[in-house]
Amino acid sequence: xxxxxxxxxxxxxxxxxxxxxxxxxxxxxxxxxxxxxxxxxxxxxxxxxxxxxxxxxxxxxxxxxxxxxxxxxxxxxxxxxxxxxxxxxxxxxxxxxxxxxxxxxxxxxxxxxxxxxxxxxxxxxxxxxxxxxxxxxxxxxxxxxxxxxxxxxxxxxxxxxxxxxxxxxxxxxxxxxxxxxxxxxxxxxxxxxxxxxxxxxxxxxxxxxxxxxxxxxxxxxxxxxxxxxxxxxxxxxxxxxxxxxxx
Numbered sequence: 001x002x003x004x005x006x007x008x009x010x011x012x013x014x015x016x017x018x019x020x021x022x023x024x025x026x027x028x029x030x031x032x033x034x035x036x037x038x039x040x041x042x043x044x045x046x047x048x049x050x051x052x053x054x055x056x057x058x059x060x061x062x063x064x065x066x067x068x069x070x071x072x073x074x075x076x077x078x079x080x081x082x083x084x085x086x087x088x089x090x091x092x093x094x095x096x097x098x099x100x101x102x103x104x105x106x107x108x109x110x111x112x113x114x115x116x117x118x119x120x121x122x123x124x125x126x127x128x129x130x131x132x133x134x135x136x137x138x139x140x141x142x143x144x145x146x147x148x149x150x151x152x153x154x155x156x157x158x159x160x161x162x163x164x165x166x167x168x169x170x171x172x173x174x175x176x177x178x179x180x181x182x183x184x185x186x187x188x189x190x191x192x193x194x195x196x197x198x199x200x201x202x203x204x205x206x207x208x209x210x211x212x213x214x215x216x217x218x219x220x221x222x223x224x225x226x227x228x229x230x231x232x233x234x235x236x237x238x239x240x241x242x243x244x245x246x247x
Contacts, residue, residue, distance in 0.1 A: 026127035026203045065105045066214045072196040077214050078207070080105045081194075083156065085171070085187030094176040096168040102187055107152050108214055115211035116150035116244050119235060122194045122205040124159035125166070125174055129223045130204045134180040136225050142232065143184045150244055151235060152211070153184040158192045165190030206231055208238055 070079040082103040092098040109115040123130035134155075137143060143153050160170045166188055175182040198205050200221050208218040217238055224230035 026124070026129050065108055072216075074216050074219055076216055078104060078197075078209055078216055080214075083187035083189055083193070084168075085156075085185060086175070087185050088183075089175045089186045090181075090183050094172045096172055099168060099171075099188070102185060104209075104214065107154070107211060109211045110213075112150075112212045112242070114150070115152050116242050117152070117217075117235065117238055118207075118209040118211050119146075119151060119153045120194070120205075120207040120209065121153070121155045122189065122198075122203065122207075123155065123157055123174075124163070124203050125157070125161045125170060126159060126163055127203045131179070133204055133223045133225075134174075134177075134182065138179065138181050146232075146235065149239055150211075151239070154187065155182055155184060156187045156189040156194060158189040158194070165192075208235060210242075 065080045066077045068077065068079075070077050072078075080103055082101055084099045085102050086092040086094070086098065087100065087102060087106075104118075104120075107115060107118050121133070123134070125131075137153075146153060155175075157166045157171050157174050160166050166174075167190065168188060171186060171188045174180065175186045194205065194207075197207055197216070197219060198221070199219050202221050204221075204223055206218075206220045206223075207216055208220070209215065210217050218234060220231055220234065225232075227233060
């Protein structure tokens with residue numbers, strides 16, 4: 001079974017199709033499915049640094065990010081984008097006053113001693129499949145499991161429940177929902193800086209990036225939790241290619 005989605009005219013995306021297992025992914029229409037989260041109003045925020053409980057935190061200053069040119073397709077080096085968010089949302093208490101600037105360069109590890117891969121997720125509150133992915137990750141302890149394998153997960157939120165640009169309070173709601181309780185870095189992307197990396201008009205987007213080169217190795221649209229062929233099975237394949245043992 002496949003589905004074909006109308007591309008976003010603002011980005012000029014080509015029509016794509018992909019197999020469906022657990023779920024296909026959310027199209028941008030309708031923008032507000034039944035049961036979506038209510039809209040929330042933003043409050044003024046301050047930028048500071050949230051505490052981190054990790055002595056070996058991957059958030060280390062870097063001297064040199066891989067040189068461009070940068071691109072958006074598989075095989076390209078991803079641009080060193082910056083966002084407001086929480087490095088450790090739990091330690092920050094999902095507090096919008098503790099948002100800090102986070103860049104992809106914070107995770108660059110040219111030696112591969114700390115990180116092998118980076119997974120960047122782009123979600124929207126209105127997207128039921130984005131919600132399902134976050135629930136599965138909490139239920140399965142995905143963040144902790146893959147951190148031990150050398151994989152850093154990063155979450156981004158670009159729209160609220162009404163398909164409007166996400167605000168700081170939306171990020172707090174998304175991260176702290178009891179069904180999610182997001183523990184990995186969580187970033188705000190109201191300008192949709194990751195829009196150019198979408199390969200179809202659907203969400204969620206999951207990018208797999210080689211932490212040693214910052215090259216995009218996979219761009220996966222939609223969500224599939226099949227343990228043998230779904231998204232995390234793809235991550236395991238990429239780890240094995242890099243000689244990382246996968247239990």
